[in-house]
Amino acid sequence: MYANSRHIVSNQQHLHPRLAAVVARHLVTVSRKPMARHNIQAFEQLQRRLQLSPRALVLDSFCGTGHSTVTLAERHPDHLVVGIDKSGRRLQRHPPLRPDNCLLLQADCAAIWQLLAARKLAVDYHYLLYPNPWPKARHLQRRIHGHASFPLLLQLAASGRPGRLQLRSNWQTYVEEFGVALHLAGVRGSVSRVSAAQALTLFEQKYRDSGHSLWQLSADGGRATP
Numbered sequence: 001m002y003a004n005s006r007h008i009v010s011n012q013q014h015l016h017p018r019l020a021a022v023v024a025r026h027l028v029t030v031s032r033k034p035m036a037r038h039n040i041q042a043f044e045q046l047q048r049r050l051q052l053s054p055r056a057l058v059l060d061s062f063c064g065t066g067h068s069t070v071t072l073a074e075r076h077p078d079h080l081v082v083g084i085d086k087s088g089r090r091l092q093r094h095p096p097l098r099p100d101n102c103l104l105l106q107a108d109c110a111a112i113w114q115l116l117a118a119r120k121l122a123v124d125y126h127y128l129l130y131p132n133p134w135p136k137a138r139h140l141q142r143r144i145h146g147h148a149s150f151p152l153l154l155q156l157a158a159s160g161r162p163g164r165l166q167l168r169s170n171w172q173t174y175v176e177e178f179g180v181a182l183h184l185a186g187v188r189g190s191v192s193r194v195s196a197a198q199a200l201t202l203f204e205q206k207y208r209d210s211g212h213s214l215w216q217l218s219a220d221g222g223r224a225t226p
C-alpha cells in the first residue's frame, strides 16, 4: 500500500541542548502529582486481574488502539500484557478479539507507573511504541525523557526483575534523546533501525507505508558499570 505521511518537521535538528539539565533535575526530584479518580479506578482494574490470575507484567504504554497490546499478549503468553492510553476514542477501536492475558486501561501512563512503582510491582518488559513526538524544541518536557515522570519509568525497569525497555519512533532524534537520558540515569541501551516487517502498531504501519525508517532504543534495564 502507498501512503504519503509527512516526515517529522522540527526546529530542533540535533539532541536538545537542555536535555542533560532537564533530565538531571528530574532525577533528583520526586514527582508528586495528585492522582485523578479515573486513574485510581483503572489501577484497581489491574489489581483485580492480578488477584484473579497472578502474573508478571508487560506494559504497552501509549498503546493507542491496543493493536500492539494484542500482538504482545500473543508474544508473552505467560504475562499479563497491559495497554495504557488516555484516549477512550482510540481504545474503542481495539481489535475485536483479545487474548485472556491482555488488558486495556484508559488512564494516564505516568499515574499508572507511579502506582506500580509505589507497590514495587515488577514490569518484565515495557514497550513505548510511537509516543507523541512533540517535535517543537520548546516541548522537550512533554517528551517521555523530558517529563517529570521519567524517573518512575526507570524505577519500573530497575525493579527486582530484569525489566526490558523498548521505545520506537520514526523520529531518530527522539529515540537518541531517550537513549542519552537513560545513559544519564545509568541505564545501558542501544539505538537501531527496525526492519519494516516488524511494525507493531497502526502508527508504525502508517509511517512504514510512507517509506519512513523506524528507530528503536532497547535497554535491558541493567545499570551501566561506572
Ligand SMILES: C[S@@+](CC[C@H](N)C(=O)[O-])C[C@H]1O[C@@H](n2cnc3c(N)ncnc32)[C@H](O)[C@@H]1O
Pocket: 061, 062, 063, 064, 065, 084, 085, 086, 087, 090, 107, 108, 109, 110, 129, 130, 131, 132, 133, 201, 202, 203, 204
Ligand atoms: C502517536 S499515538 C501512538 C499510539 C500507538 N502507540 C500507535 O503507535 O499506534 C500516541 C498515543 O499516546 C496517547 N497519550 C498521550 N499522552 C498520554 C498519557 N499521558 N497517558 C496515556 N496516553 C497518552 C495518545 O492518546 C495517543 O493514543
